[in-house]
Amino acid sequence: MVDMHCHILPEMDDGARSRRMAFEMCKMAVANGVTDMIATPHMLDLYANDEFEEKRSIRLEYMNRLMKEYEIPLTIHGGAEVFASKDILYSPDLKPYTLAGSRYLLFEFDFAEATLNYAKEVASVILSQDLIPVLAHPERYRFTLSDYSAINRLAECGVLFQCNLGSLTGELGKKESVLAREMVNSGAASFLATDAHRLEYRNTDINGMVDAVRQYKKKVNLNNINTLLNDNPMKIIRGERVENPRFPLLKKKLF
Numbered sequence: 001m002v003d004m005h006c007h008i009l010p011e012m013d014d015g016a017r018s019r020r021m022a023f024e025m026c027k028m029a030v031a032n033g034v035t036d037m038i039a040t041p042h043m044l045d046l047y048a049n050d051e052f053e054e055k056r057s058i059r060l061e062y063m064n065r066l067m068k069e070y071e072i073p074l075t076i077h078g079g080a081e082v083f084a085s086k087d088i089l090y091s092p093d094l095k096p097y098t099l100a101g102s103r104y105l106l107f108e109f110d111f112a113e114a115t116l117n118y119a120k121e122v123a124s125v126i127l128s129q130d131l132i133p134v135l136a137h138p139e140r141y142r143f144t145l146s147d148y149s150a151i152n153r154l155a156e157c158g159v160l161f162q163c164n165l166g167s168l169t170g171e172l173g174k175k176e177s178v179l180a181r182e183m184v185n186s187g188a189a190s191f192l193a194t195d196a197h198r199l200e201y202r203n204t205d206i207n208g209m210v211d212a213v214r215q216y217k218k219k220v221n222l223n224n225i226n227t228l229l230n231d232n233p234m235k236i237i238r239g240e241r242v243e244n245p246r247f248p249l250l251k252k253k254l255f
């Protein structure tokens, strides 16, 4: 299995607090059947790219060395979760931040401030560099939560979506769980990942999360779970193409 969105690198962002925590998070991932992880530290300042790349490469090398030393069968690939501030509109070179050296770029917005128009503008900048935009946790933004069809509009532009596994059980909020479920059930989501930051909660316990989803009172269609958790993320790592999904118009249900 692959965890394609994980804040595993120690003392890099608000993820793993220490080397010890990062190590334990890796062990937990492997115990859950994860063989490959893409480290996606927050990339917040596109003008501080040298510093980011240097820090990331030191930590990646350290963690992979540790895995070898302790014979833990986990490969950690480089990546980033690029925060789409206005700087991104000036087209800095985004290639260094793609997932595992692929053409896929994981990006996120300010939860409250992003709008559909802004999201489309950002997607077009990413596409103009011959990269493929993958929106991280689309279920967490105000503009998608207030109008689900924003997901369809972004998909029409070529955006793919990675939902957080934890969102499906309401760990990140009730509204978020409704949209995440809708996206998985309709086929709008192409990827699921932990977005793990810690060991105790928001962690790398994938099986625990999948079990919690199975027991969740609201039904989530798990037929495609292997595609979302393994096959599609593995395609990214292998440099293969992930098909753009076709899915119906998403409508917000009124309660």
Ligand SMILES: [Fe+2]
Pocket (backbone or CB within 6 Å): 005, 007, 081, 136, 195
């Ligand atoms: Fe994240």
